[in-house]
Amino acid sequence: MRGPSFHPSPQEICVRFKCKPESPFTGCLCVSVCRTYSSMVSRVEHPAAGYKKIFETVEELNEAIPAEITGDIPSWLGGSLLRMGPGLFEVGDEPFHHLFDGQALMHKFDLKDGQVTYFRRFIRSDAYVRAMTEKRIVITEFGTAAYPDPCKNIFSRFFTYCRGIEVTDNCLVNIYPIGEDFYAVTETNYITKVDPDSLETLKKVDLCKYLSVNGVTAHPHRDTDGTVYNIGNCFGKNMSLAYNIIKIPPPQKDKSDQFEKSQVVVQLPSSERLKPSYVHSFGMTDNHFVFVEQPVKINLFKFLSAWGLRGATYMDCFESNETMGTLFHVATKDSGGYLSSHKFRTSAFNIFHHINTYEDEGFIVVDVCAWKGYDFVYNYLYMANIKQEWEEVKKAAMRAPQPEVRRYVLPLDIHREEQGKNLVSLSYTTATAVLNSDGTIWLEPEVLFSAPRQAFEFPQINYSRCCGKKYSFAYGLGLNHFIPDRIVKLNVQTKETWVWQEEECYPSEPVFVPTPGATEEDDGVLLSVVVKPGAERPGFLLVLDAMKLTELARAEVSTIIPVTLHGMYKP
Ligand SMILES: CCCCCCCCCCCCCCCC(=O)OC/C=C(C)/C=C/C=C(C)/C=C/C1=C(C)CCCC1(C)C
Numbered sequence: 001m002r003g004p005s006f007h008p009s010p011q012e013i014c015v016r017f018k019c020k021p022e023s024p025f026t027g028c029l030c031v032s033v034c035r036t037y038s039s040m041v042s043r044v045e046h047p048a049a050g051y052k053k054i055f056e057t058v059e060e061l062n063e064a065i066p067a068e069i070t071g072d073i074p075s076w077l078g079g080s081l082l083r084m085g086p087g088l089f090e091v092g093d094e095p096f097h098h099l100f101d102g103q104a105l106m107h108k109f110d111l112k113d114g115q116v117t118y119f120r121r122f123i124r125s126d127a128y129v130r131a132m133t134e135k136r137i138v139i140t141e142f143g144t145a146a147y148p149d150p151c152k153n154i155f156s157r158f159f160t161y162c163r164g165i166e167v168t169d170n171c172l173v174n175i176y177p178i179g180e181d182f183y184a185v186t187e188t189n190y191i192t193k194v195d196p197d198s199l200e201t202l203k204k205v206d207l208c209k210y211l212s213v214n215g216v217t218a219h220p221h222r223d224t225d226g227t228v229y230n231i232g233n234c235f236g237k238n239m240s241l242a243y244n245i246i247k248i249p250p251p252q253k254d255k256s257d258q259f260e261k262s263q264v265v266v267q268l269p270s271s272e273r274l275k276p277s278y279v280h281s282f283g284m285t286d287n288h289f290v291f292v293e294q295p296v297k298i299n300l301f302k303f304l305s306a307w308g309l310r311g312a313t314y315m316d317c318f319e320s321n322e323t324m325g326t327l328f329h330v331a332t333k334d335s336g337g338y339l340s341s342h343k344f345r346t347s348a349f350n351i352f353h354h355i356n357t358y359e360d361e362g363f364i365v366v367d368v369c370a371w372k373g374y375d376f377v378y379n380y381l382y383m384a385n386i387k388q389e390w391e392e393v394k395k396a397a398m399r400a401p402q403p404e405v406r407r408y409v410l411p412l413d414i415h416r417e418e419q420g421k422n423l424v425s426l427s428y429t430t431a432t433a434v435l436n437s438d439g440t441i442w443l444e445p446e447v448l449f450s451a452p453r454q455a456f457e458f459p460q461i462n463y464s465r466c467c468g469k470k471y472s473f474a475y476g477l478g479l480n481h482f483i484p485d486r487i488v489k490l491n492v493q494t495k496e497t498w499v500w501q502e503e504e505c506y507p508s509e510p511v512f513v514p515t516p517g518a519t520e521e522d523d524g525v526l527l528s529v530v531v532k533p534g535a536e537r538p539g540f541l542l543v544l545d546a547m548k549l550t551e552l553a554r555a556e557v558s559t560i561i562p563v564t565l566h567g568m569y570k571p
């Protein structure tokens with residue numbers, strides 16, 4: 001299998017060994033050893049279906065375990081890679097059905113003095129603790145319904161329903177700092193304070209106590225002073241619907257509670273009554289917020305009524321709007337003004353991750369990981385889909401929306417007399433924006449990367465240097481029919497790509513860590529947790545040179561590490 005799978009295509013050369021494509025695919029150095037090549041497109045097949053292992057339950061660890069290192073870890077790299085993901089995929093004989101349901105497991109690779117250790121603990125959320133105590137799924141998760149306790153009599157079961165549904169606090173999606181504290185998060189109103197050293201669960205915080213939001217994304221933005229911005233749905237009084245952008249200030253001199261000082265800074269109206277769009281991330285430049293209102297909708301009527309129904313889940317409340325296309329909203333950051341005078345529109349796509357957003361010569365450039373069409377991508381992420389045999393996995397992904405990295409360009413200064421013309425005059429992009437007679441602006445993107453069923457997802461950038469600024473490099477996880485099987489670097493200016501890939505290896509989102517004092521944007525390393533199921537030590541922390549995407553080191557442990565979604569590096 002290995003030869004054909006890893007050989008470069010005729011347009012590519014192997015960056016490590018400079019092998020040229022040969023026909024047939026044999027006898028080339030890169031066939032047996034090359035792990036890096038200069039194309040994004042994967043031709044790797046997974047007939048052994050080793051990826052199933054990353055979706056299986058593991059036990060937490062009582063103490064950190066040592067890793068065996070090969071290669072050289074840069075001496076300046078001392079800190080912790082913290083990551084979140086599902087780690088318990090069933091409770092007794094009750095399975096969690098969706099990828100985003102498993103109970104939150106927090107992972108930590110510690111790097112210190114050339115040594116690496118690995119540790120993991122489950123978050124003691126109410127969802128987890130009660131599942132462990134009652135030995136059943138007690139709290140409804142994203143795609144799995146909790147059923148009432150069969151031991152309770154009919155009256156107490158009735159009252160359980162009448163109390164309404166308990167919103168999940170299963171913080172499996174991400175971890176980030178607020179002030180000096182660290183929070184594991186999902187997308188509901190509950191975030192969980194954790195100790196990043198011991199991985200202990202410290203405190204559950206209900207954001208509804210402080211802010212008018214029903215939940216916030218797991219992808220906040222952070223200013224250099226530590227101010228945290230985020231966006232969430234708000235189902236207000238009289239069913240008024242909005243997307244609220246919130247601001248949590250940095251630690252206060254008087255040590256007062258930051259949450260007490262948090263506030264809604266911008267309110268963006270929902271384009272459809274009773275049906276706000278699902279929001280997973282947003283863009284932030286030095287002066288603006290950008291929110292993309294996608295055709296994946298939360299039907300509030302279903303949301304409020306479905307909870308009374310036996311077996312309903314969050315997934316049951318989503319629906320697609322087949323006619324609205326996709327809307328871009330822009331708001332100013334400082335004065336909290338909403339630029340409502342212009343409506344930016346384009347055709348339908350799903351969006352989960354913004355890559356970066358910046359201002360240039362009076363335009364806002366918005367780079368995103370897009371999935372074409374209005375069909376909800378999460379419909380394809382049920383465990384029953386992604387744990388199938390490889391041929392079935394591929395068949396299911398054929399029907400799903402197709403991924404593409406896109407650049408949209410929004411003009412800020414618009415004049416009525418410019419109707420029908422392309423308003424984008426940036427020299428380096430083919431993206432267009434045309435003013436219509438009804439005052440709306442129709443956007444067409446520039447495609448930065450596209451290959452059938454090969455996604456560039458879970459994007460990362462050199463955040464501290466480039467967030468909100470013109471930049472060159474994005475790093476991402478390559479999904480092959482939804483299976484994560486490579487790490488990719490994309491030059492968003494030239495569209496050049498680099499790939500790290502190894503047979504039977506399943507990596508995670510690559511986290512960029514800059515070299516101290518670096519002058520180049522891509523001077524640093526990428527950290528990714530990789531699973532290699534058949535290996536003697538099947539889990540490892542991979543350290544890549546972010547410039548060349550070549551391996552610097554790996555630190556292997558003798559345990560499988562289940563799939564992780566997002567995380568951070570704590571220096
Ligand atoms: C790492 C490899 C994974 C392998 C396959 C991945 C394929 C991915 C393809 C697309 C990219 C998608 C990225 C999504 C990443 C992610 O982490 O998503 C997790 C999201 C979760 C768990 C969302 C939970 C949201 C909830 C519980 C929302 C609840 C609510 C409503 C639905 C409406 C009312 C408000 C409320 C309660 C907040």
Ligand SMILES: [Fe+2]
Pocket residue numbers: 218219280352353566
């Ligand atoms: Fe995400």
